[in-house]
Amino acid sequence: MNFQLDEKRLALQAAIREFAQNELLPGVIERDEASQFPLEQYKKLGELGYAGLPYPVELGGAGGDYLDYAITIEEISKVDASLGIAYSIGLSAYVGSILNGTDEQIKAWTPDVIQGKCLGSFALTEPNAGSDAGGCVTTAVKKGDKYVINGLKCFNTNGPLAEHFAVYALTQPELGAKGLSCFHVDKGTPGFSIGKIENKMGIRAAQVSELIFEECEIPETALIGKEGDGFKYAMKALDGGRIGVASQALGIAEGAFEIARKYLMTREQFGKPIYKNQHLAFKMAELECEIEMAKYMVYKAALDKSEGRPYSIPASKAKMVCTNAAMHVTTEAVQMLGGNGFMREYHVERMMRDAKITQIYEGTNEIQKLIISRDLFK
């Protein structure tokens, strides 16, 4: 196994790193405070060809793979984790859902998102169906050549901003999860509106909202794949999404680590830089190992997906390890910066708030343990 990134990937990494420093770092604190999404910067990423990296050129992608995608989210999230998740949800959970459709549907509803011209969104969660995603009650009832959707989706990332939505609703409610189907819904469809926009602890620049469906009619041609296969598609899309969240978490951890490393070298107390206290230097050594372990796990999961190996369990493992590392590293970074760590201008307090959500969404880490342990004892 080769642990070195090849030249092409190193060039991609350098380009996204430069983009993040020049385009994302300025204003990141203000965007967090104002809950303002960097839409212009997101579209610029698309114009530069960095949106649909793992997708075929025919769909407007770059013909790359999931490791390119993971590296890009990692570099973005070192600076702006809100953009990291918006990018990840659109390109993996939304596009991943629609890819279960026909060629015609894929060509109609994925290229704009793949090219970064607009955002995509993935609507599975409901007020009473979170970890137990099969407990959805939103329905899609067939009437003639249409489906009529009624229900409420919640915690929808990109909800207020997206143009395209992958919406999961019951076509046969009596079957529970086996009656769940996937639909494409366009922004602005009559009967579909944005509800409450959430006021969040972290990833504050990302937009997360309710989606309300009231007698929302969509053509029967908006059904993706087969009726009743929705749960399967959602779980597959989430497997890809977990590689995105793991990469986001890795980026947050690395971003906070670097700020702490520089701070330890410049801040002096008791007449010497504080890194000369063995406690702090040893703590950094431990965090460095934790980050490196997390990186190998998410890169491996990304390569497993790219090279056609099973990646569901590797994605769950990477999600759990990377997100726990992000929480640990950011918490330690705040502590190492002392009082300054608590202040907005030093970034690490935001990173600590951003890290928390990575342990919760796209399946909480308890659900990842459920998935990993079931596989151990099957």
Ligand SMILES: Cc1cc2nc3c(=O)[nH]c(=O)nc-3n(C[C@H](O)[C@H](O)[C@H](O)COP(=O)(O)OP(=O)(O)OC[C@H]3O[C@@H](n4cnc5c(N)ncnc54)[C@H](O)[C@@H]3O)c2cc1C
């Ligand atoms: C900011 C944000 C963005 C999100 N974006 C999206 C999105 O774009 N699309 C979307 O569909 N969803 C999205 N979600 C939903 C997210 O995936 C869910 O919040 C998450 O899966 C947890 O569900 P829940 O909040 O209902 O918690 P619950 O399922 O109620 O869980 C509560 C607690 O119980 C634990 N728990 C539950 N069941 C078990 C079990 N069997 N064993 C052990 N512990 C268990 C959980 O781990 C958790 O600690 C988002 C959520 C947030 C907060």
